Amino acid sequence: MSDFDANPRTARSAPDRLLAFLGKPRKAIELLLELADDELILGWRDSEWTGIAPTIEEDVAFSSIAQNEIGHARALYELAAAELGTTADELAFDRRPEEYRCAPLVQLRRLEWARTIARHFLYETADALRLEALKASDDAELAGVAAKIDREEAYHRMHAELWVERLRASEDGAARLREAVEELWPYALGVLDAGQRPEYARRVEAAVGFSLPDAEPVERGRHEPELAELLEEMTMVRRSAPGAQW
Amino acid sequence: MGVWEVFRQDRKGQPFEHAGSVVAPDAGLAEVYARELYSRRQESDALWLVAREAIRALEPVPAEFDLSYRRVDGYSLRLRLREARAALGKAESR
Numbered sequence: 001m002s003d004f005d006a007n008p009r010t011a012r013s014a015p016d017r018l019l020a021f022l023g024k025p026r027k028a029i030e031l032l033l034e035l036a037d038d039e040l041i042l043g044w045r046d047s048e049w050t051g052i053a054p055t056i057e058e059d060v061a062f063s064s065i066a067q068n069e070i071g072h073a074r075a076l077y078e079l080a081a082a083e084l085g086t087t088a089d090e091l092a093f094d095r096r097p098e099e100y101r102c103a104p105l106v107q108l109r110r111l112e113w114a115r116t117i118a119r120h121f122l123y124e125t126a127d128a129l130r131l132e133a134l135k136a137s138d139d140a141e142l143a144g145v146a147a148k149i150d151r152e153e154a155y156h157r158m159h160a161e162l163w164v165e166r167l168r169a170s171e172d173g174a175a176r177l178r179e180a181v182e183e184l185w186p187y188a189l190g191v192l193d194a195g196q197r198p199e200y201a202r203r204v205e206a207a208v209g210f211s212l213p214d215a216e217p218v219e220r221g222r223h224e225p226e227l228a229e230l231l232e233e234m235t236m237v238r239r240s241a242p243g244a245q246w
Numbered sequence: 247m248g249v250w251e252v253f254r255q256d257r258k259g260q261p262f263e264h265a266g267s268v269v270a271p272d273a274g275l276a277e278v279y280a281r282e283l284y285s286r287r288q289e290s291d292a293l294w295l296v297a298r299e300a301i302r303a304l305e306p307v308p309a310e311f312d313l314s315y316r317r318v319d320g321y322s323l324r325l326r327l328r329e330a331r332a333a334l335g336k337a338e339s340r
Contacts, residue, residue: 057268061282155281162274
């Protein structure tokens with residue numbers, strides 16, 4: 001029996017150390033947490049459009065997409081939680097800001113429509129590549145969850161791609177899209193492992209219709225100042241009553 | 247922006263019923279919006295989307311004559327069913 005097993009509080013706040021101690025397949029759980037954190041934080045960011053999206057239909061649709069992302073996060077946290085002996089809620093809400101593994105792309109707060117669409121499109125395109133790899137994983141449970149997530153992401157991709165086409169259809173829209181994609185591209189690269197990036201760039205270029213700038217990837221592990229603010233707000237209610245049963 | 251009328255089917259085999267409408271700039275986004283507005287809680291098995299311009303609305307047929315005799319209001323189906331069941335029960339108990 002170790003201190004980590006005996007003390008759930010430590011386990012909650014330090015999956016890193018817990019993992020190292022238990023000697024679990026580190027890579028698999030790290031990957032689960034990366035994915036789950038990406039989905040949770042992007043879902044949260046996208047939900048900031050609820051009530052202020054350009055049309056009512058878009059408002060409901062984009063909010064629903066945001067909720068789906070959070071649902072995917074839950075499924076992934078549950079897989080990780082089963083391995084780590086904790087719960088999805090504890091993984092989602094009780095970690096320290098520096099322990100989140102989400103890509104900087106999803107942390108950014110960009111409440112501007114062209115940037116929102118650009119990020120949505122860049123993320124979904126990266127996620128498609130990542131899910132393709134996961135669906136072929138040896139871990140049957142992970143492959144199954146990836147397949148389920150991918151079936152829902154197909155509709156998110158459709159939404160993102162339709163908006164990209166829509167922006168490209170006018171001169172003003174195309175210019176806004178290009179500016180947003182160029183600004184976010186270094187961050188977008190950070191979502192995927194280096195090996196997947198050339199294919200990723202090829203797919204993005206095919207959809208946006210221009211060459212992407214050379215960029216230094218903004219890698220996972222970096223924490224943007226916006227993330228701390230987001231986490232502060234996201235965990236506010238939960239922290240107001242520690243240990244409560246909701 | 248155009249209006250699309252949305253019809254939803256609860257379960258396979260059930261009739262499609264008018265669910266409402268969505269306003270969208272094109273058919274593609276209309277599909278996305280219809281899916282998110284009318285099946286995001288898994289309340290629909292299938293959806294139909296019809297551009298409002300594609301609907302041919304007919305004027306109401308003028309009521310020139312009393313056609314009430316064509317209706318079946320006076321014919322109590324419940325009573326006939328009860329009689330049929332009673333007759334069947336008698337037949338089975340024999």
